[in-house]
Amino acid sequence: MKQTSSSKTQATSDDEAPALSQADFDRAQLRVAGKDVSRAEWQAAVRARVTKQRIDIMLDTPIIEHFKSLAGERGYRTLINDTLRRVIETGHLEADLRQIIREELRSATHD
Known part of the structure; x- marks a missing residue:
């Protein structure tokens, strides 16, 4: 299995992506339109993006x-x-x- 990341986390399934832990998510930088934002701002942007209209x-x-x-x-x-x-x-x-x-x-x- 080819490692695609310099992360020490190893892939646990058939795909090549390493498994992510909660610590990985906690370290994530949240950005909207290339700007650092708070978790609340990021969540609001995600909710706004997925709103659909028929x-x-x-x-x-x-x-x-x-x-x-x-x-x-x-x-x-x-x-x-x-x-x-x-x-x-x-x-x-x-x-x-x-x-x-x-x-x-x-x-x-x-x-």
Whole structure:
């Protein structure tokens, strides 16, 4: 079995991930959007993220077939939802990076 972590904890099942103890979880750094947060803030962010709302939406048949072929046991609706979430998160990251670069360029020209 290949060890994938420098942790001294050994894998206990057929997968390659080491078993985690309560001490591992106690040492965890909780972050939301890359910022350190308290356990209460982290829990609130997790609860907010998993809130779901039922909607009716029409999708093209090839799109549904594509996601069904990728999803397997997981469920294609979950895969579509995760894909849309990643697109949104990536868009925010791109906008934030562009803003930071603009600010840095402005401050560099004023030095």
